[in-house]
Amino acid sequence: MYTDPSSSSWICIHPKLGLYRYEGMAQRRSLPSKPILFLHGTLSSHRSWSKLAEQLWTEGANYIYAVDVESLHNAVTMPQFSFYLAEVIQFLLDVERGGESELALIAYAAGAVNAYRYWLEYADQSRLMMLFLIAAPHDRTTFPLLREIYINAGVENSQPRPSDTFQNFTRVEAVQAQSSTVLVNIFGNLMGPDFDGVVRGLRLPEAINQVLPLDHQSLNKDQRVAKIILSHLQGEYYQxxxxxxxxxxxxxxxxxxxxxxxxxxxxxxxxxxxxxxxxxxxxxxxxxxxxxxxxxxxxxxxxxxxxxxxxxxxxxxxxxxxxxxxxxxxxxxxxxxxxxxxxxxxxxxxxxxxxxxxxxxxxxxxxxxxxxxxxxx
CATH class of the missing domain: 2.60.40 (Immunoglobulin-like)
Incomplete structure (x- = not known):
């Protein structure tokens, strides 16, 4: 364990995984809390979350962590990322927190897309209580898949008969398993409709969508975003x-x-x-x-x-x-x-x-x- 020399607030607890723990300096009240994990975007690091981590620490969060994928020297490729993130979450919950069941994941830009893909792949095994997607470029994201199954309930019917819809119908099923994770999708529209100047946001049907007049670089630092995240972490809403x-x-x-x-x-x-x-x-x-x-x-x-x-x-x-x-x-x-x-x-x-x-x-x-x-x- 060592302290990041560029920021005394972050302490590396697992060099191989690039996992850091935040230790705030501000005096604050401590509240019961689940672990909160940050995942940065392209050409960034765990230090990009310092401002938001400080705000959550001030509000009483005790267990704030971040991964530094850049410190892995690009050893993690896209197909391997879900496995890597699962390994980080497993270590964080089972070892670092001694058997905690779930955490909240806050991800930004390319990191948000990879976090969303991880959630789709692991579903109810993702161990995510909440997933916040900030400024995520979802244009090429694979969304939850559906399949159609034709049901023939009649004895001799083998072809669809429009007049017999109670015996012949199509059942639409989900390919992925169901998950109880709460998704919050936050993106900006400062430069145009759902466009933050870098990526165009997309409303996700399974997520609570929040659109703010911010550009891409401000979305993971602005106080309005922090306020949205904090209110959801505190359970102040019905979904x-x-x-x-x-x-x-x-x-x-x-x-x-x-x-x-x-x-x-x-x-x-x-x-x-x-x-x-x-x-x-x-x-x-x-x-x-x-x-x-x-x-x-x-x-x-x-x-x-x-x-x-x-x-x-x-x-x-x-x-x-x-x-x-x-x-x-x-x-x-x-x-x-x-x-x-x-x-x-x-x-x-x-x-x-x-x-x-x-x-x-x-x-x-x-x-x-x-x-x-x-x-x-």
Whole structure:
């Protein structure tokens, strides 16, 4: 163990892994906390996190760590990175922290992309309670994959029959395992729509997306980003996920297919990989593990929320466009969630599930939820 000569705040605890522990100098109050691990971007080092680490240390975080991939002299290639990160996390939790179960990972730029790929690969074995992706260039990222399985429940039916959708339907399954990790995706738009001057951000359907008027170089140092990270680490939000359960599109748009259609939530377009096109009148059922269409966060002081859901017709074939506009009322303190059924202007059936869960706490103690107060007349 030795102290980094360029910064007395970072102490190297594992030279081979390039793992450092932060020891702040400021007087502060100490709070119960899970380990927090930083992962830097290209042409950077663990020292780039000093400002954010100092803010978290001041707020009471006790176990702050960072890896220095640059110190490994580029020995870690992209295919090996997930294995390397798993080794770091295993040492940090099992050896350094003596059997801690999970940690929070905060990653920046190229490091964020690699952290996201690690999470996709390890899923429920990632040991990540929270994953913060800052200024991540997701343009070439492989997103969670889905597969379709045609189900024929009839005795003699071997071909799809549009009039028999209860016996013949398509089940949509997730390839990756389900994970309870809370994802927070933070990117800037100072230089243009979702563009921070270096990379263009992308809204992830399974992540809480936060967009700030910052450039690429400021995103891992700005106090506004630190405030967002801190509030999520302290569990001050409900995580709300909008999931598609069933879909049956009516009216053919061309060659036996309906669509493509996309959705907008509170006027934000869902990511490109949530555009749907399917066989007309075919019933598509989405299993529980399929990623949500959209993920949102609401403060624990709120008892309910209202979101606007719109359908966008992208077929560009018919002069008559599909339309759907609805508002969903969400009770935030019901863990079992709610089911919503609706139709578009062409009679297509859509079934949604809205799930709500309070975020886990990485930093601090669990605070009681405020009781609901009835509104007088």
């Amino acid at each position: 709300v996920k909008l999931k598609l359960v069933g879909l049956r599109l009516r009216r053919e748009d061309g060659e036996g297919l309906s669509g493509p259609v996309a959705f907008e939530v509170d006027r934000h377009r869902t990511p490109p990989d949530t555009v749907f096109q399917g066989i007309t009148e075919r019933l598509y059922l989405f299993e529980e593990r399929v990623p949500p269409i959209y993920t949102m966060a609401y403060p624990i002081s709120a008892s309910s929320a209202t979101i606007t859901l719109q359908l966008r017709d992208l077929s560009n074939v018919s002069s008559r466009r599909r339309r759907m506009y609805t508002r969903l009322h969400i009770p935030l303190k019901k863990d079992e969630g709610s089911i919503h059924s609706m139709q578009d202007s062409e009679g297509s059936d859509l079934l949604w599930r809205v799930t709500c869960q309070r975020m886990p706490i990485v930093l601090g103690e669990w605070s009681k939820e405020l009781p609901d107060i009835g509104r007088g007349i």
